[in-house]
Amino acid sequence: xxxxxxxxxxxxxxxxxxxxxxxxxxxxxxxxxxxxxxxxxxxxxxxxxxxxxxxxxxxxxxxxxxxxxxxxxxxxxxxxxxxxxxxxxxxxxxxxxxxxxxxxxxxxxxxxxxxxxxxxxxxxxxxxxxxxxxxxxxxxxxxxxxxxxxxxxxxxxxxxxxxxxxxxxxxxxxxxxxxxxxxxxxxxxxxxxxxxxxxxxxxxxxxxxxxxxxxxxxxxxxxxxxxxxxxxxxxxxxxxxxxxxxxxxxxxxxxxxxxxxxxxxxxxxxxxxxxxxxxxxxxxxxxxxxxxxxxxxxxxxxxxxxxxxxxxxxxxxxxxxxxxxxxxxxxxxxxxxxxxxxxxxxxxxxxxxxxxxxxxxxxxxxxxxxxxxxxxxxxxxxxxxxxxxxxx
Amino acid sequence: xxxxxxxxxxxxxxxxxxxxxxxxxxxxxxxxxxxxxxxxxxxxxxxxxxxxxxxxxxxxxxxxxxxxxxxxxxxxxxxxxxxxxxxxxxxxxxxxxxxxxxxxxxxxxxxxxxxxxxxxxxxxxxxxxxxxxxxxxxxxxxxxxxxxxxxxxxxxxxxxxxxxxxxxxxxxxxxxxxxxxxxxxxxxxxxxxxxxxxxxxxxxxxxxxxxxxxxxxxxxxxxxxxxxxxxxxxxxxxxxxxxxxxxxxxxxxxxxxxxxxxxxxxxxxxxxxxxxxxxxxxxxxxxxxxxxxxxxxxxxxxxxxxxxxxxxxxxxxxxxxxxxxxxxxxxxxxxxxxxxxxxxxxxxxxxxxxxxxxxxxxxxxxxxxxxxxxxxxxxxxxxxxxxxxxxx
DNA sequence: TACTTCATTGCAAACCTTTGCAGCACCACG
DNA sequence: CGTGGTGCTGCAAAGGTTTGCAATGAAGTA
Numbered sequence: 001x002x003x004x005x006x007x008x009x010x011x012x013x014x015x016x017x018x019x020x021x022x023x024x025x026x027x028x029x030x031x032x033x034x035x036x037x038x039x040x041x042x043x044x045x046x047x048x049x050x051x052x053x054x055x056x057x058x059x060x061x062x063x064x065x066x067x068x069x070x071x072x073x074x075x076x077x078x079x080x081x082x083x084x085x086x087x088x089x090x091x092x093x094x095x096x097x098x099x100x101x102x103x104x105x106x107x108x109x110x111x112x113x114x115x116x117x118x119x120x121x122x123x124x125x126x127x128x129x130x131x132x133x134x135x136x137x138x139x140x141x142x143x144x145x146x147x148x149x150x151x152x153x154x155x156x157x158x159x160x161x162x163x164x165x166x167x168x169x170x171x172x173x174x175x176x177x178x179x180x181x182x183x184x185x186x187x188x189x190x191x192x193x194x195x196x197x198x199x200x201x202x203x204x205x206x207x208x209x210x211x212x213x214x215x216x217x218x219x220x221x222x223x224x225x226x227x228x229x230x231x232x233x234x235x236x237x238x239x240x241x242x243x244x245x246x247x248x249x250x251x252x253x254x255x256x257x258x259x260x261x262x263x264x265x266x267x268x269x270x271x272x273x274x275x276x277x278x279x280x281x282x283x284x285x286x287x288x289x290x291x292x293x294x295x296x297x298x299x300x301x302x303x304x305x306x307x308x309x310x311x312x313x314x315x316x317x318x319x320x321x322x323x324x325x326x327x328x329x330x331x332x333x334x335x336x337x338x339x340x341x342x343x344x345x346x347x348x349x350x351x352x353x354x355x356x357x358x359x360x361x362x363x364x365x366x367x368x369x370x371x372x373x374x375x376x377x378x379x380x381x382x383x384x385x386x387x388x389x390x391x392x
Numbered sequence: 393x394x395x396x397x398x399x400x401x402x403x404x405x406x407x408x409x410x411x412x413x414x415x416x417x418x419x420x421x422x423x424x425x426x427x428x429x430x431x432x433x434x435x436x437x438x439x440x441x442x443x444x445x446x447x448x449x450x451x452x453x454x455x456x457x458x459x460x461x462x463x464x465x466x467x468x469x470x471x472x473x474x475x476x477x478x479x480x481x482x483x484x485x486x487x488x489x490x491x492x493x494x495x496x497x498x499x500x501x502x503x504x505x506x507x508x509x510x511x512x513x514x515x516x517x518x519x520x521x522x523x524x525x526x527x528x529x530x531x532x533x534x535x536x537x538x539x540x541x542x543x544x545x546x547x548x549x550x551x552x553x554x555x556x557x558x559x560x561x562x563x564x565x566x567x568x569x570x571x572x573x574x575x576x577x578x579x580x581x582x583x584x585x586x587x588x589x590x591x592x593x594x595x596x597x598x599x600x601x602x603x604x605x606x607x608x609x610x611x612x613x614x615x616x617x618x619x620x621x622x623x624x625x626x627x628x629x630x631x632x633x634x635x636x637x638x639x640x641x642x643x644x645x646x647x648x649x650x651x652x653x654x655x656x657x658x659x660x661x662x663x664x665x666x667x668x669x670x671x672x673x674x675x676x677x678x679x680x681x682x683x684x685x686x687x688x689x690x691x692x693x694x695x696x697x698x699x700x701x702x703x704x705x706x707x708x709x710x711x712x713x714x715x716x717x718x719x720x721x722x723x724x725x726x727x728x729x730x731x732x733x734x735x736x737x738x739x740x741x742x743x744x745x746x747x748x749x750x751x752x753x754x755x756x757x758x759x760x761x762x763x764x765x766x767x768x769x770x771x772x773x774x775x776x777x778x779x780x781x782x783x784x
Numbered sequence: 785t786a787c788t789t790c791a792t793t794g795c796a797a798a799c800c801t802t803t804g805c806a807g808c809a810c811c812a813c814g
Numbered sequence: 815c816g817t818g819g820t821g822c823t824g825c826a827a828a829g830g831t832t833t834g835c836a837a838t839g840a841a842g843t844a
Contacts, residue, residue, distance in 0.1 A: 020830055031794050046792060065522045067459045068830035071799045087484035095478055099505055108519045110502035113491055127500045130457045291683045423824050438822060460800035463829045
């Protein structure tokens, strides 16, 4: 085992004797149903008995078995959160917001990472299906039809993807891409590259569409580069290609790629923003820490997490899953309400964009460092919509 | 709802009719037990029947209910992973390694974030207890005694904390802190600060101990600063204090704090490493992206994740939890094997450390930028021990 | 006093699956 | 022909909980 130091000891330890509702019933001299009610419907049991039962439960260290409860009620009070890549700093704020929102409603969140792998996504939905009351699918890479199919197995809310008939939380990256392109055109750039992300990404398609339109409108030429891995190395890998293409500005699929690209250009001796301007998307905290600080399209990730949880729980509550009456009954479809909410994005101008070759020298060659003229006050907090606005 | 755009539609959709083993049995004309065996013990059922059952199952879209199965077998094939802060880039590599290792052994991983909150930690262990076969506790903030108590409820493996009697995966931050101090002393620093992390962190205590000893041995004075939040803002918040203290070098609890500190010093006009040298711990990817690149103690996070999963599964397999015989039987303790493994750390020298006031001018004042003289080849890949070495 | 109402509790079925045991048919062997 | 074995299947209990229904007793009402 080489360098690793291992010490091992064997010990007799109190085995995990699972204490059940039955033990508590025996100890407190009541029927198990009374114990059950003490926990799940306290108003139905005599205060005296209640305290006695609670005391015994406390004493024995009893904890209700949520799995067994779920078997009957059909509600686990868990929600699943499937994430394309935990290592992408875009997601943690979303995860935390979702967890906090869920906690307020007495739900727990189980996060799972798919490594951007569609197969893992599908498998995880199946694995989670019976253990959670619903699943949040964040930036899924699988096909729309598969998502629809899976949604029949477990309630789904999709984030960063539009699937008709399913509740979706979207961020207006179209608007964001447009603002970015307009910003660049305004700075005097006429030859711009769009650094694409994963092919199966909805965000990617939206950006292409919107950026293309905005470039046409602004009289600029837009070169599409990609698809690429949405990571730092994905960005640095195309630095050479960017240089050869001769563009003076780049809009990247996300901040990670933008940062990677800047690194790559730096290694090639290309200066940002003096020779090439770079814009990212997401406004991850990292984008404030690199030099130059990154101009980027801020996405309201926290609001997205909260909204998604709200939508899931709302949809979930109105149609309990474990319909008691089995077989013979009406197998009619449930009238289900689906909503799509679109959250605003905001361009945050920092130091990675500067004047391009066609910049009007109206003002005496503004210093490329420092906040651009458009820069709003402060670090650019997006006007994130609060997540509680879900139409019925 | 202000800026948010919401569209809502109502649709009739196929309800999630849960198809059970019974439906499959009816459809294929066999008893439910045969269906069960088709999935969990295929060799016991006639090949012909098997294909028929499988066809029906496929047809009906049957998926075994893992929760119900767990109720009987006592095994969920899930493992829980409780993380102090998902947003800390230290954790994602650990999470991914754990997930990959678990997947190889046909387990799923549920991640939960506690926001560095001990209460949330305890609550999550309880919530997970019956839904997983074991829990990995990463950098826990609760007390040792509480951890021991919880370990009676569900098998636990602790990462980044030493708890006697429990399996632990540790990283040798003591050694790391020593190397860092020796590195600084060697550069001619005699007045060094230790930027502490959370008070309840085992790593924090280890670092204090080891750094203190190393400083004494090297004839340097060590100032303890903290406790602080183990984040970027936690680091930048003490920049002023660091400047006032007059030290020429700082060892930070982790990279995030180190980076925050550098930011803060930069804002104060203090240059790193010319005026103050800074060393971090963890070697997160970010530490290669900031300027100056961070000198840091690399911790083998991936190996830690893999090892922890291995230890949990090993401990788990040898003592199945759902002991069939209930009450009357022997309530003796199970003979349980616990091991502690210590993984190596490695100092990676980059650009945030330079000569101190007592540097020997042996060589003509080396340029402070660029890799230091000790820098090994490449980006400093730590010689991480592979995680499969767990003694029994 | 007789009847209704209410609060509290017990009973037992149900949720979905696994699994020890037993039954059955069939074959081979002596 | 009897015996034993084998391969497959069914039966029913078990796992921990919830919940509709019924039973009990007490209090209130006429």
